[in-house]
Amino acid sequence: MTIPARKLSALALLGAVLVGCGGGAADSPAPASPASPASAKPASPAQPSSAGPGAKAAPPAPGHQAAPAQPARKAPPTLAPAAGGLTAVYSHRAKSAEKVVALTFDADMTADQGPRAARGEHFDNPQLIATLRRLKVDATVFMTGRWAEEYPDQARSIGNDPLFEIANHSYSHYAFAEPCYGLPTVARPDMAADVQRAFDAFRDAGATNVVPYFRFPGGCYDDAARRALAPAGVTAVQWDVVSGDAFAKDADAVADQVLDGVRPGSLVVMHCTRSAAPVTEQAIRRIVPGLRAKGYRFVKVSELMS
Secondary structure: OOOOOOOOOHHHHHHHHHOOOOOOOOOOOOEOOOOOHHHOOOOOOOOOOOOOOOOOOOOOOOOOOOOOOOOOOOOOOOEOOEHHHEOOEEOOOOOOOOOEEEEEEEEOOOOOOHHHHHOOOOOOOHHHHHHHHHOOOOEEEEEOHHHHHHOHHHHHHHOOOOOEEEEEOOOOOOEOOOOOOOOOEOOHHHHHHHHHHHHHHHHHHOOOOEEEEEOOHHHOOOHHHHHHHHHHOOEEEOOOEEOOOOOOOOHHHHHHHHHHHOOOOEEEEEEOOOOOOOOHHHHHHHHHHHHHHOOOEEOOHHHHHO
8 A cells, every 4th residue: 555645634545545546556567569468459448449358340231331441549558467467557657757747537436336326426527527628638537337337428528538538447346356445346257357347338338538547446456356357458557646535625635735746757546526526626726737837747647658
């Protein structure tokens, strides 16, 4: 576990790990070369179709002329598997000379929270997305498949906006290692399928800007989970700056923590969930101009990794 930077209260830390903000930052190996297996999978979720591994484009219906071929979208960079076939873990751009920072937002919803949404609990945050658009901030949204099913219109809108890319935060937001702060646990044989189910949900919602990155729920993982995840063909993405926005009530404290913690090449974890992170949008209104005043440029994870 990475201990958060200054000013993170015990409550904020506990809340963070419960909704995807806990865990340690692992060493970040160099991006895989274009010829490496990690970046050359023919049907990875990084392809323009946004489908998961193994998916194939449907042929045109009889009697219909096929649409003109579109230029191939450049595949996002991935990391080669670690020793023993373990899924690689990326947390920041090491020794960056360029003042770039990646803001990432976890769109959390567990598989069993449908009744709470039906009673009016908001697991989305459209105002946050609107503010990021207004400020022209590139960002990566780590989305659960269950969130995409609950808010398909928003998932499609985010996943087709050039400012954003959607990464995988599992389908169920259940833990991939235990103990993990009380989260239910995905059975090891089901881990890769859980990730694929999330990619399927993004595709079904109509999102196209989908990248082959995965964030462990609760930040909890071990070598067994990394090995079980290998068939999913993803790079695991953690962070080096914890915002402390989960369950926070003081937007200025969140903003100060991010502004104090960011270094060139940093990767910040925040949330896109109104009920669990109610002051994130307000904090962003300070964070973005504050970092720009320091000379920082905002990038998606795919650009940071490249």
